[in-house]
Amino acid sequence: MKFTCQRQDIVNAINMASKAVSPKPQTPILSGMFLRAEEGKLEVQATDYEIGILYDIPADIETPGTIVLPGRYLQEVVRRLPDDRVLFSLDEKNRIVHIRSGNANYTLRSMNAGDYPGVKRIEGTLSFTIPDTVLRSLFRKTVFACATDDSRPIFTGVSFDFDGKKLTLAGTNTHRLAVKTKTFDDEIGKLKLIVPGKTLQELLRTFTSDVPTNVQITCSMNQISFQYENLYFTSRLIEGAFPSFANVIPRNTVTTVTMTTADLSAAMDRVFLISRTNDYNVMKLHFGDNNLHISSSNPDIGMADEDIPATIAGPDIDIAFNATYLVDALKVLEGETCTFALTKPLAPVLITEPNDPEFQYVVTPMRTH
Amino acid sequence: MKFTCQRQDIVNAINMASKAVSPKPQTPILSGMFLRAEEGKLEVQATDYEIGILYDIPADIETPGTIVLPGRYLQEVVRRLPDDRVLFSLDEKNRIVHIRSGNANYTLRSMNAGDYPGVKRIEGTLSFTIPDTVLRSLFRKTVFACATDDSRPIFTGVSFDFDGKKLTLAGTNTHRLAVKTKTFDDEIGKLKLIVPGKTLQELLRTFTSDVPTNVQITCSMNQISFQYENLYFTSRLIEGAFPSFANVIPRNTVTTVTMTTADLSAAMDRVFLISRTNDYNVMKLHFGDNNLHISSSNPDIGMADEDIPATIAGPDIDIAFNATYLVDALKVLEGETCTFALTKPLAPVLITEPNDPEFQYVVTPMRTH
Numbered sequence: 001m002k003f004t005c006q007r008q009d010i011v012n013a014i015n016m017a018s019k020a021v022s023p024k025p026q027t028p029i030l031s032g033m034f035l036r037a038e039e040g041k042l043e044v045q046a047t048d049y050e051i052g053i054l055y056d057i058p059a060d061i062e063t064p065g066t067i068v069l070p071g072r073y074l075q076e077v078v079r080r081l082p083d084d085r086v087l088f089s090l091d092e093k094n095r096i097v098h099i100r101s102g103n104a105n106y107t108l109r110s111m112n113a114g115d116y117p118g119v120k121r122i123e124g125t126l127s128f129t130i131p132d133t134v135l136r137s138l139f140r141k142t143v144f145a146c147a148t149d150d151s152r153p154i155f156t157g158v159s160f161d162f163d164g165k166k167l168t169l170a171g172t173n174t175h176r177l178a179v180k181t182k183t184f185d186d187e188i189g190k191l192k193l194i195v196p197g198k199t200l201q202e203l204l205r206t207f208t209s210d211v212p213t214n215v216q217i218t219c220s221m222n223q224i225s226f227q228y229e230n231l232y233f234t235s236r237l238i239e240g241a242f243p244s245f246a247n248v249i250p251r252n253t254v255t256t257v258t259m260t261t262a263d264l265s266a267a268m269d270r271v272f273l274i275s276r277t278n279d280y281n282v283m284k285l286h287f288g289d290n291n292l293h294i295s296s297s298n299p300d301i302g303m304a305d306e307d308i309p310a311t312i313a314g315p316d317i318d319i320a321f322n323a324t325y326l327v328d329a330l331k332v333l334e335g336e337t338c339t340f341a342l343t344k345p346l347a348p349v350l351i352t353e354p355n356d357p358e359f360q361y362v363v364t365p366m367r368t369h
Numbered sequence: 370m371k372f373t374c375q376r377q378d379i380v381n382a383i384n385m386a387s388k389a390v391s392p393k394p395q396t397p398i399l400s401g402m403f404l405r406a407e408e409g410k411l412e413v414q415a416t417d418y419e420i421g422i423l424y425d426i427p428a429d430i431e432t433p434g435t436i437v438l439p440g441r442y443l444q445e446v447v448r449r450l451p452d453d454r455v456l457f458s459l460d461e462k463n464r465i466v467h468i469r470s471g472n473a474n475y476t477l478r479s480m481n482a483g484d485y486p487g488v489k490r491i492e493g494t495l496s497f498t499i500p501d502t503v504l505r506s507l508f509r510k511t512v513f514a515c516a517t518d519d520s521r522p523i524f525t526g527v528s529f530d531f532d533g534k535k536l537t538l539a540g541t542n543t544h545r546l547a548v549k550t551k552t553f554d555d556e557i558g559k560l561k562l563i564v565p566g567k568t569l570q571e572l573l574r575t576f577t578s579d580v581p582t583n584v585q586i587t588c589s590m591n592q593i594s595f596q597y598e599n600l601y602f603t604s605r606l607i608e609g610a611f612p613s614f615a616n617v618i619p620r621n622t623v624t625t626v627t628m629t630t631a632d633l634s635a636a637m638d639r640v641f642l643i644s645r646t647n648d649y650n651v652m653k654l655h656f657g658d659n660n661l662h663i664s665s666s667n668p669d670i671g672m673a674d675e676d677i678p679a680t681i682a683g684p685d686i687d688i689a690f691n692a693t694y695l696v697d698a699l700k701v702l703e704g705e706t707c708t709f710a711l712t713k714p715l716a717p718v719l720i721t722e723p724n725d726p727e728f729q730y731v732v733t734p735m736r737t738h
Contacts, residue, residue: 073642073670080639096671104639108671270449270473273442301442302465302477 001065001090003037007081007101009057010042014075016231017046019202020053021071032068034116035088037061045119046071051199052119054232065090067097068111077106122225122234124218126162126189130182132213132228138169138180139200141332141359145171145178146197157194159242160224164190170245171197176325177248181358194242195224199235206231249362250350253341255314257287258354261338264292265330267306268323271296274304275323282366283323287342288316296323319345320368329361370434370459372406376450376470378426379411383444385600386415388571389422390440401437403485404457406430414488415440420568421488423601434459436466437480446475491594491603493587495531495558499551501582501597507538507549508569510701510728514540514547515566526563528611529588533559539614540566545694546617550727563611564593568604575600618731619719622710624683626656627723630707633661634699636675637692640665643673644692651735652692656711657685665692688714689737698730 017033025031026049034045042059045052067090078086083102090097090110099106139158147155161168164187170179203226216227225234268283275283275296286293292310297303319342330338335355342349351361386402394400395418403414411428414421436459447455452471459466459479468475508527516524530537533556539548572595585596594603637652644652644665655662661679666672688711699707704724711718720730 070670073646076642077639077673080642082635082639103636103677104673104675106639106643106671106673107666109669266451267472270446270451270475273445273449274475277442297476300478301439302475304446304473304475306473308472 001035001037001067002062002088003042003059004062004085004087005042005057005059007078007084007086009059010044010086011078013042013044013055013057013230014071014078016055016206017044017053018071018075019205020046020048020051022048029068029111029115029117031071032111032116033071033074034066034068034113034118036066037088038064045116047117047119049117050196050236051202052234054119054121054234056230063090066113068113068116069097069108070111073108077108080104119232119234121232122218122220122223124220124225126191127216127218128184128188129214129216130184132207132209132215134182135215136204136207137334137356138167138182139204141180141356141361142169142171142178143197143200143204144328144332145173145176145361147173148197153238154194154240154242156198157196157238157242158200160191160193160195160219161242162188162191162219164188170242172245175322175364176329177245177360177362178329179245179249179360179362180356183358191219192242193219193224194238194240196235196238199224203233206233248348249360250341250343250348253314253343253350255287255312255317255342257292257313257340257342258311258337259292259308259340261330261333261336261353263308264338265327265333267292267294267308268327268330271304271306272323272327274298274301277301280366281322281324282320282368283326284318284320284368286316286318287312287340314342317342317345319349320366321349321363322366325363329363370404370406370436370466371431371457372411372428373431373454373456374411374426374428376447376453376455378428379413379455380447382411382413382424382426382599383440383447385424385575386413386422387440387444388574389415389417389420391417398437398480398484398486400440401480401485402440402443403435403437403482403487405435406457407433414485416486416488418486419565419605420571421603423488423490425599432459435482437482437485438466438477439480442477446477449473488601488603490601491587491589491592493589493594495560496585496587497553497557498583498585501576501578501584503551504584505573505576506703507536507551508573510549510725510730511538511540511547512566512569512573513697513701514542514545514730516542517566522607523563523609523611525567526565526607526611527569529560529562529564529593530611531557531560531588533557539611541614544691544733545698546614546729546731547698548614548618548729548731549725552727560588561611562588562593563607563609565604565607568593572602575602617717618729619710619712619717622683622712622719624656624681624686624711626661626682626709626711627680627706628661628677628709630699630702630705630722632677633707634696634702636663636677637696637699640673640675641692641696643667643670646670649735650691650693651689651737652695653687653689653737655685655687656681656709683711686711686714688718689735690718690732691735694732698732 036043081101087100095110159170168181218225271294295305335353405412413424450470456469464479528539537550587594640663664674704722
């Protein structure tokens with residue numbers, strides 16, 4: 001194998017592939033990245049059996065072939081190369097790869113390419129395209145609500161429910177629930193699946209470009225893939241049935257409060273300094289007189305409280321929440337104002353945004369006495 | 370106690386004082402910061418018994434007094450306050466302090482100010498002023514060479530040797546030695562002391578201003594203090610006698626090599642990727658034919674090598690070093706070129722900069738066979 005390519009191209013490919021290289025790989029070969037040179041392009045592959053990444057870049061191929069190189073070293077090496085162009089050449093007899101760029105020479109031992117499990121492009125039962133900006137919002141507004149502990153794997157994933165023209169995403173840790181829907185112009189199909197939250201977090205990190213792009217999504221029974229630009233990203237699914245959550249969303253709320261999101265977020269961040277020192281992370285809210293009073297106290301440290309203007313329709317209410325569940329949600333809101341719909345002190349709150357009717361967030365309150 | 374001040378002033382004061390609050394304080398009171406309000410100013414104090422910090426800011430004092438507040442919380446609270454002005458008021462009966470800024474209210478429990486050890490301004494036997502830029506260079510070019518393990522405390526400090534008009538700083542971990550001298554116009558005095566490397570690292574971090582300033586240094590037998598702008602910074606000294614190092618600096622070298630510092634640094638950084646994977650961190654250098662060949666290998670991973678142009682006077686030489694000792698030094702060099710003066714493969718190298726005749730760096734080579 002022998003090829004040359006642009007340094008920045010291979011840096012991009014390897015940075016992307018590194019997201020699928022586990023710091024503690026299940027088998028030694030998974031610490032490597034698989035490189036295939038053929039037909040004017042170089043394909044870089046990496047997988048940790050949970051997610052798989054393929055990334056293509058243009059390359060001048062002198063001799064086609066495949067190699068597996070240690071991922072961590074390869075990433076550090078290419079990042080530091082001095083010249084715009086890079087030459088890779090395999091010394092097949094000694095199973096070493098020479099990397100040359102400007103005056104710099106590296107030699108890395110090649111792992112056995114035949115041992116590499118490889119990342120395959122999946123054949124889907126359902127396939128559609130969606131703008132990356134829409135996908136970003138769908139992911140951001142649901143994945144944060146997932147559970148992070150593995151005790152019930154289903155809750156570490158986001159439910160995808162395709163139903164005709166509607167796609168509904170939902171994440172929950174059983175104490176809070178985030179739901180976001182997207183309605184398409186055309187029928188997509190009917191399918192339910194659960195995508196690991198980590199997959200969506202990694203994907204979110206890949207959406208760094210300012211240029212809008214379309215993402216091709218393909219789903220099979222046990223895998224989902226996302227393709228855009230040079231990237232093909234595939235993930236296993238979480239097995240099981242996601243619980244029905246329609247009944248969790250409060251319907252007949254009695255107090256409706258609208259606030260400026262930025263004010264609410266800043267005030268809660270400040271009170272959170274005290275909340276987070278508590279074992280139960282309690283933040284108390286008093287809605288009344290077109291005012292929200294936020295407070296939290298810790299007998300060992302002190303207390304914090306703050307008032308912000310609120311437009312309140314309905315009776316006054318005192319309610320308390322795990323502060324993290326509020327603060328997390330405020331980070332993903334996109335509009336200028338948000339609305340809290342409340343019923344009574346021990347009934348869940350429904351948080352929505354006037355500018356995004358397809359988003360709903362529900363938090364169960366805490367008992368404070 | 371009751372006062373108001375500018376939020377940004379108290380943020381600066383508390384950020385500075387936080388450098389002296391240990392994450393694991395020896396006694397609970399040292400987790401606090403001492404605040405004294407009197408005569409139009411607020412003084413913030415913190416100490417970990419190693420270093421002590423006093424920082425003054427203007428304040429409108431309504432009632433003078435002193436308090437001790439938990440340092441970590443205080444820092445997070447003031448950083449997030451919404452308004453430009455901040456009001457502190459002590460509720461003496463309940464021993465709590467109210468902090469108000471805009472709509473935000475905090476209450477923090479006050480610790481007992483009478484228990485606080487306090488930071489005192491030292492009376493010196495030797496005192497002088499020096500521009501911060503000169504001090505920065507003196508510190509940067511010596512402190513990196515100190516030992517980081519505490520097995521021989523003397524080597525964790527930088528030696529300050531005041532001798533008439535000359536101040537010589539030196540740091541060593543016994544394998545490498547960095548020496549920098551500053552010659553003053555006037556006599557300073559005669560004194561030898563050892564300042565903890567950590568003190569100098571912390572001080573370096575305080576020199577963030579772009580505006581040149583003069584630093585007042587005062588030394589006593591067991592303390593040193595640095596004063597500039599609103600800051601008074603004091604540190605204990607390390608007891609003991611710093612070993613004489615004049616004989617360690619090679620005199621009759623036979624091969625003199627001059628290189629472009631940026632080229633050398635970039636090449637060594639790249640080869641270091643492999644060196645640092647080795648148990649002994651070995652980097653090999655071959656000087657010959659007006660060329661430096663740098664290489665390093667690890668049988669499990671691979672190797673790296675690179676050539677850079679070098680102006681060589683004297684015989685060829687092969688020599689090997691702990692790569693860290695070279696890479697560290699290259700980070701603090703300031704000039705366009707640097708010079709390696711060599712004698713033989715097992716004799717120390719002397720590294721200097723033509724643009725800074727008052728700096729010398731010596732590294733003992735490694736035996737590679």
